[in-house]
Amino acid sequence: MVAFPQDSFPHLVDEKVLSAFEQIWEGLGRPGTWWTGAQRRAIAEAARSAIADGPRPIGAAIPALADLDSEDGSDISDLVLEVVRRVTSESGRVTAGWAAEAIGLMGPGRYVELVAVVVLIVPVDLFCGLMDRPRQPLPEVVAGEAVGGVPRGVEAGEAYVPWLVDGWQGPNVARALSYVPADNERRMAMVSSMYDGSEFFEMVWSHRSLSRPQIELLAARTSALNECFY
Incomplete structure (x- = not known):
């Protein structure tokens, strides 16, 4: 269902x-x-x-x-x-x-x-x-x-928790929960669907009702109100 x-x-x-x-x-x-x-x-x-x-x-x-x-x-x-x-x-x-x-x-x-x-x-x-x-x-x-098991390439680093270190290239937020890959994939799918999609590196967005500056303003304000500083 x-x-x-x-x-x-x-x-x-x-x-x-x-x-x-x-x-x-x-x-x-x-x-x-x-x-x-x-x-x-x-x-x-x-x-x-x-x-x-x-x-x-x-x-x-x-x-x-x-x-x-x-x-x-x-x-x-x-x-x-x-x-x-x-x-x-x-x-x-x-x-x-x-x-x-x-x-x-x-x-x-x-x-x-x-x-x-x-x-x-x-x-x-x-x-x-x-x-x-x-x-x-x-x-x-x-x-x-x-099921248990620690993913390959996960080690202690700069974060509070161990995360993917071996060969990592990309923003830290994308590997924040890499100790549990299945949940991290679900999280990033949600982030992609609700925020950037495949247009993250494009400065002008035309695929959403809000422009990129409007979305970034909302994101920054929400982050500040929740004391989530990134």
Whole structure:
């Protein structure tokens, strides 16, 4: 069943965007590299809750990661819930030290895949909201275990997490989640469909309703409001 049919939106949506959303939803409830399908869905649910709750006030008590239960069963642990909340609604408070502690407790693979699930679901939910469309129900869970495995060429570098180093040429943002290639491919497909497509290096765009300067202005303003400095 198609999750994002064109007629479920009150306004026309580019088919490339809908295709990217379908790819994301198709993989959301399936076993990933480091999390099961049930755990990936639980992370997505936690991200939605974090968006609804919003960031905690400055000065509010925030638990130390090391004090939280880190045992994951069929669901996700208190540690994972706290990391999801920080990454989703308090990303401006993610420091190198905090990330290093979270990665040390969870492992780099689980941390990167958690971030991947968050950055896949949040833009889709926001897009639907802006288009006056209800959020899409999360997909059913597909049974199975996480496959594991570290991609070839991934090493520690300048980022908080290991990423593709061997022979890399291109912008850092494109390899940010390269520790989990399948999710990174889904993310970049969404980025391509909603932003640049194959015209990234063209300074004048005529294939969209907005000109490139207009899109870059919106992107920069959104980035600043979310304290996402790149």
